[in-house]
Amino acid sequence: MTFGERAYLPGLAKGLSITLGHIFKKTATTRYPEEKRPFSPVFRGLHILNRDEEGAERCTACGLCALACPAEAITMEAAERKPGEEKLYREEKYAAKYEINMLRCIFCGFCEDACPKDAIYLTETVMPANYNRQSFIYKKEDLLIPNPKNTDSK
Numbered sequence: 001m002t003f004g005e006r007a008y009l010p011g012l013a014k015g016l017s018i019t020l021g022h023i024f025k026k027t028a029t030t031r032y033p034e035e036k037r038p039f040s041p042v043f044r045g046l047h048i049l050n051r052d053e054e055g056a057e058r059c060t061a062c063g064l065c066a067l068a069c070p071a072e073a074i075t076m077e078a079a080e081r082k083p084g085e086e087k088l089y090r091e092e093k094y095a096a097k098y099e100i101n102m103l104r105c106i107f108c109g110f111c112e113d114a115c116p117k118d119a120i121y122l123t124e125t126v127m128p129a130n131y132n133r134q135s136f137i138y139k140k141e142d143l144l145i146p147n148p149k150n151t152d153s154k
Contacts, residue, residue, distance in 0.1 A: 044107040044122040047100055047138070048145055055147040058119035061095040068114035073104035098140035102127055 030037045050058050061078035079096035111120050130136055 039124070039126075043124055044109050046102075046123050046125040046127055047105075047111070047143055048121050048123055049098065049140065049143045050119050050121055051145055051147060057094060057144065058117045059095045059098065059115075060117055060119075061093045061098075062116065064114040064116065065111035065120055068110040069105075070108065070110065071104045071106050073101045073106075074111060075099045075101075095140060098143065100138050100143065102136040102138060103133065 052058050061076055063076060063078070066072075066074040066076055075097070076095050076099070077097040078093045081092055081094060107122065109122055112122055
């Protein structure tokens with residue numbers, strides 16, 4: 001080996017040339033939230049619970065979405081409708097408690113496919129960043145879209 005090869009000068013020069021080549025390349029970093037990266041047209045984001053045309057909840061607490069979820073991210077408790085609640089719920093049963101743990105959710109869309117009433121949808125909204133684990137558990141109040149009957153009267 002020559003003196004230059006023993007001093008690692010060719011290897012050092014090659015490493016510096018690679019480093020300098022990467023310095024002047026365009027970065028792959030997206031400066032979120034100022035810049036938004038483009039998503040696929042089939043992107044699945046946050047969940048919502050839908051209402052029907054009259055403003056009543058569509059979810060009948062059948063539990064098919066929880067059964068279809070491979071990550072077991074959905075928990076629900078069913079309750080019977082009481083007299084006088086006809087405006088809020090159309091069916092005999094409704095979801096008294098409905099929660100989705102977004103840390104467990106894999107955004108597969110099986111819950112959306114399993115729902116016979118089209119009550120749950122995955123939107124194109126990106127899940128916001130949070131600092132504690134409890135804020136990633138979305139309750140029924142967070143998922144339910146606003147009642148169009150209540151918003152029109154204001």
